[in-house]
Amino acid sequence: MLLIKNGRVIDPASGTDATLDVLVDGGKIARVGANLSGTGGAGSSGAETRGEMLDAAGLVVAPGFIDLHCHLREPGGEISETIETGTRAAARGGFTAVCCMPNTQPVNDRASVTRGIVERAAAAASVRVWPIGAASMGSKGEALAEIAAMKDAGIVAVSDDGKPVATARLMRQVMDYCRALELPVIDHCEDASLFAGGVMREGPRSMKLGLKGIPAESESICAGRDVELAALTGATLHIAHMSTRGALQSVRAAKKQGLRVTCEVAPHHFTLLDEDVRYDSNYKMNPPLASREDRDALVEGLADASVDAIATDHAPHHPASKDVEFDRAPFGITGFETAIGLTLGELVHAGKISLPRMVELFTTGPARVLGISRKIAVGEPADLTIFSTEHAWTFRAAETASKSRNTPFDERVFRGGPMATIVGGQVVWRREAAAKARS
Numbered sequence: 001m002l003l004i005k006n007g008r009v010i011d012p013a014s015g016t017d018a019t020l021d022v023l024v025d026g027g028k029i030a031r032v033g034a035n036l037s038g039t040g041g042a043g044s045s046g047a048e049t050r051g052e053m054l055d056a057a058g059l060v061v062a063p064g065f066i067d068l069h070c071h072l073r074e075p076g077g078e079i080s081e082t083i084e085t086g087t088r089a090a091a092r093g094g095f096t097a098v099c100c101m102p103n104t105q106p107v108n109d110r111a112s113v114t115r116g117i118v119e120r121a122a123a124a125a126s127v128r129v130w131p132i133g134a135a136s137m138g139s140k141g142e143a144l145a146e147i148a149a150m151k152d153a154g155i156v157a158v159s160d161d162g163k164p165v166a167t168a169r170l171m172r173q174v175m176d177y178c179r180a181l182e183l184p185v186i187d188h189c190e191d192a193s194l195f196a197g198g199v200m201r202e203g204p205r206s207m208k209l210g211l212k213g214i215p216a217e218s219e220s221i222c223a224g225r226d227v228e229l230a231a232l233t234g235a236t237l238h239i240a241h242m243s244t245r246g247a248l249q250s251v252r253a254a255k256k257q258g259l260r261v262t263c264e265v266a267p268h269h270f271t272l273l274d275e276d277v278r279y280d281s282n283y284k285m286n287p288p289l290a291s292r293e294d295r296d297a298l299v300e301g302l303a304d305a306s307v308d309a310i311a312t313d314h315a316p317h318h319p320a321s322k323d324v325e326f327d328r329a330p331f332g333i334t335g336f337e338t339a340i341g342l343t344l345g346e347l348v349h350a351g352k353i354s355l356p357r358m359v360e361l362f363t364t365g366p367a368r369v370l371g372i373s374r375k376i377a378v379g380e381p382a383d384l385t386i387f388s389t390e391h392a393w394t395f396r397a398a399e400t401a402s403k404s405r406n407t408p409f410d411e412r413v414f415r416g417g418p419m420a421t422i423v424g425g426q427v428v429w430r431r432e433a434a435a436k437a438r439s
């Protein structure tokens with residue numbers, strides 16, 4: 001039994017925003033209310049509190065945060081990350097569930113690979129792991145992957161992330177298939193002919209650095225294609241790591257038409273700009289850092305409900321692969337442990353979005369994409385994220401739980417961040433300083 005006392009409970013599903021206690025028992029939420037004693041059922045006053053008490057005064061208690069987009073690298077990429085290390089980093093970042101992309105080795109394009117991930121997660125993961133299956137075999141853009149069999153094995157969505165679903169024809173097939181199976185199709189939107197070996201956003205900065213640019217239209221053209229196909233097929237489409245105003249306009253238009261189209265934005269895309277890029281591969285990600293106009297559009301979308309979720313696209317790479325020339329380095333940065341701090345700093349403290357809206361972007365928003373519910377209510381699984389809006393701390397890449405260090409946010413000082421992560425009633429991570437200060 002765990003009693004979380006005096007937290008500011010923010011639950012977007014019910015519109016709750018109040019100082020309350022949450023009592024957890026048997027992995028589920030047992031009671032929510034003021035002045036709970038921790039003795040369980042009514043009428044048991046006077047009984048000794050058995051179990052743990054977590055003082056959440058001054059902290060936010062939210063439904064468990066869900067990350068719709070990460071790369072855990074297992075199987076095949078264990079030099080960069082494993083399910084064990086990646087989910088430990090996720091827990092430190094306040095995430096209680098993470099959706100892992102299928103571009104592993106082998107690619108998660110069949111039930112046997114999905115089962116392997118599910119089994120490994122059951123043995124070694126700190127948080128819930130929800131695998132995403134490939135759309136095509138090997139994510140090669142040719143034959144359909146074993147989508148139905150993977151669904152039975154536990155996938156929650158389908159994507160060829162790392163690259164787009166290669167052709168409109170294949171995307172139509174994937175969508176027809178996934179609509180029947182009620183699986184969302186997640187696309188990494190990119191036009192291969194425009195992308196053409198680019199390494200950062202095309203613009204004055206890429207000219208100055210002499211680096212090959214990727215035009216914004218690479219993303220928006222593919223997003224437009226996908227939205228039209230979602231209209232044609234009636235499938236659920238989710239645009240991954242959206243970084244351009246053009247793609248956002250497609251999503252807005254689709255929502256207006258009543259299509260089942262959603263999107264996510266990654267913290268680095270609302271924090272950094274193409275102007276910030278230097279010859280340091282920690283600034284190299286795909287899609288690349290956007291222009292100021294695009295970044296401002298994303299922030300508007302995050303504020304006005306056009307954007308459904310914040311997702312990290314946590315993409316660990318071992319130093320041996322990342323510490324090379326900008327041109328040759330792989331795309332991607334780590335993201336779990338800095339997501340809450342960046343969102344608070346760039347969006348909430350900056351006055352762009354409210355705290356309840358932030359919670360929505362990490363909880364009910366991603367849950368809606370997956371077709372599940374997420375709330376703090378009696379009988380629900382006790383997955384909870386407890387964070388501070390004020391706690392001052394410094395992120396140090398050398399201290400991350402991830403196996404990789406590829407982040408542009410090393411040594412960044414944050415105001416606010418995760419304090420405790422609870423999965424199925426178990427405290428899977430708790431910030432040391434906080435524990436000490438409050439004991």
Ligand SMILES: [Zn+2]
Pocket residue numbers: 161162163188240241286287
């Ligand atoms: Zn991607």
Ligand SMILES: [Zn+2]
Pocket residue numbers: 069070071101161162313315
């Ligand atoms: Zn990705």
